Amino acid sequence: MSHVGRERHVTEEEFRVDPGAPVFFLSYARTKNRVAAPPRDTNSKVFQLFVDLSDHVVELLGLPPGRPAGFMDRMIDGGQLWTEDLAFAAGHSQVFIPLISPQYLNSAWCAREWDAFARRRFTLRPGAAATPGETPIIPVNWSVVERHRVPPVVSQRQMFTPTRLPSDIAPQYHDEGIYGLLSLGKNGKDAYDAVVWRLAQRVAKAYHTHWVQAQVPADMQQLRATFEEVGHDLV
Template identity: 75%
Template sequence: MPEETYWEDESAPVFFLSYAHTRNRVPAPPRDTNQKEFQLFVDLSDHVVELLGLGPGRTAGFMDRMLDGGQMWTDDLAFAAGHCQVFIPLVSPQYLNSDWCAREWHAFTRRPVLIRPGATLSTHDTPVVPINWSVVERRRLPEVVKRPQMFTPTRLPPDIAPQYHEEGIYGLLSLGKNGKDAYDAVVWRLAQRVARAYQTHWVRPQVPSDMRQLPKTFEEVGHDVV
């Protein structure tokens, strides 16, 4: 296949962090209710820049900080969902109940996926990397979310992966210094997973023209791998 087939827009992010926006839950002055998601985004972005050697002006990731529950679909969000190469959903009960998270999911997963020439893949390699954000019982996961295996960190001290699966990243961040070492290790392994997905797959750009036409539930949609 010609090399130009794998052309990428240099302004496109490597990964898209998809999460359920949380509104203020108590009558109090406005505050940032998604600080933990933003911390993950910043830490992961730093690692991805380091691993991929991204040059000046290249963006490691995209995280929407403007929407409050998804009242609008911005041009920046549509561009990122249609051009990013790795999709990272922060799976939680709220995520699975969000119409807008489902639309972000489908904006990415409807795009055709090609394997880069010479890439060697393991069984579960995919450009969709679901993260255990706050624990959801597997039986509650929609089939389309179960298919890409939930991210599991490997090659770590034996207590870290179980802690991640039991607490989720939200839980690790909520445990303060007791969860920090596990959090740091998990995010580093996640960055390595993102870098590998980027180096082995190419997801053809396809920007949604109208997000309202995308499914607002996690139902089956065709997904091509070439």
């Protein structure tokens, strides 16, 4: 029986991971340039997180040359075109990292990326032990969202919370989000560095404890465009 987004135990022989697949998929709400604003990279902070996180994941997992640590859609038309690269990453990556923000929760594109990953069956690897609530979907606080505005399909997932850090860092992360820590410059750098390192460790743990079956979405129109629990189960 297939278990979409549910755990089941399988034998080691069943595991298959494409050697060209990224370890993680970074899902984020694309920010477009305002009409009156000069051209600039409005997603530069997301890219900084992607680069830093990728470096840590390569180090932690000892990935071979050519194996991508992560995937981030940086196409000019990102959030508009369901490319082959995006479909491959959504269907083969082993960890999904949604950057939760008000804009993310209002994005039909982000909902589709979430759904593409959540449809896939995942299971614990033989002998692996995961903390209750930990899954290959790791929601991250990008910019603060009021609790009552977070839909159940997201809130029922265990949000990433850094642990074993100086007592002031986790509250900073929760109050500011990673976007806020980056925006604070030097005042947020230490907290940012520590949070991203702990996030990389969480990604590495998920990679070692869970296996997610490959399932490439053939048609983006079949994917849920909202985070509401209507129709098939998004979780």
